[in-house]
Amino acid sequence: MSANAFHSARLGAILLLGASLAACGSFDGASARIASVVTPYKVDVVQGNFISREQVEALQAGMGRQQVRDILGTPLVTSLFHADRWEYVFSLQRPGQPVQSRKLTVFFKGDVLERxxxxxxxxxxxxxxSLDARKGKRKVPQLEATEEQLAKFPAPQAPAKATEQQPAPAPTATRYPPLESSTR
Structure with missing residues (x-):
C-alpha cells in the first residue's frame, strides 16, 4: 500500500468517525426536541365519594343507616372500633392543580343518625x-325546565274509550312435542 493510499484510507476513517459522532449528536438533539413536545398523559386521580351540599341538606337526625346509605352511598371508611361512625372522604388530584379534599363524618346512635x-x-x-377549570370558565347548564319551557309541549291526552269493544283475538292453539318419549 502506498503512502498516498494509506493517507486517503486514514482520512476516510477519520471522516467516517466524525460523521458518525455528528449523527449521534444530531440524534440526541432531535430526540430531546421530540421529548420536549411529547409529554406523557397524566390522569386525574379520584378517590372516595363525592358528597354534594344537596345530599348533606337531605340528611336529618333520626334517619336509619339504610336511608343514609341511600343518600350518601357506601362510606369509604368504617371502623371496627367505631361502629357508630361512618367516614366519607373524597379527593381529586389533577396534574398541575392543588388536590381537592373533603371529608364528612356521620355519627349514629344505634341504627339511627344522630349528627x-x-x-x-x-x-x-x-x-x-371546578372540573371544567382547565378548559376555561363555561356556564353550567340549567338542569330544570321552567313553566314557560314546559308549556311548549302539549299535555299527554288520556286514551279515548272505544264505544264498541272489540273482542280480543282468541289465542291460537300451539302443539309442542312431548318432553319425554312414550316408550319406556
Missing part, C-alpha cells in the same frame, strides 16, 4: 364548574 359534621361541601353545579 354529622365535616367540610363545607360544594353544590353539584359548583363541583361540575
Amino acid at each position: 354529622f359534621e365535616g367540610d363545607e361541601m360544594p353544590t353539584e353545579s359548583e363541583f361540575v364548574a
Whole structure:
C-alpha cells in the first residue's frame, strides 16, 4: 500500500468517525426536541365519594343507616372500633392543580343518625364548574325546565274509550312435542 493510499484510507476513517459522532449528536438533539413536545398523559386521580351540599341538606337526625346509605352511598371508611361512625372522604388530584379534599363524618346512635359534621361541601353545579377549570370558565347548564319551557309541549291526552269493544283475538292453539318419549 502506498503512502498516498494509506493517507486517503486514514482520512476516510477519520471522516467516517466524525460523521458518525455528528449523527449521534444530531440524534440526541432531535430526540430531546421530540421529548420536549411529547409529554406523557397524566390522569386525574379520584378517590372516595363525592358528597354534594344537596345530599348533606337531605340528611336529618333520626334517619336509619339504610336511608343514609341511600343518600350518601357506601362510606369509604368504617371502623371496627367505631361502629357508630361512618367516614366519607373524597379527593381529586389533577396534574398541575392543588388536590381537592373533603371529608364528612356521620355519627349514629344505634341504627339511627344522630349528627354529622365535616367540610363545607360544594353544590353539584359548583363541583361540575371546578372540573371544567382547565378548559376555561363555561356556564353550567340549567338542569330544570321552567313553566314557560314546559308549556311548549302539549299535555299527554288520556286514551279515548272505544264505544264498541272489540273482542280480543282468541289465542291460537300451539302443539309442542312431548318432553319425554312414550316408550319406556
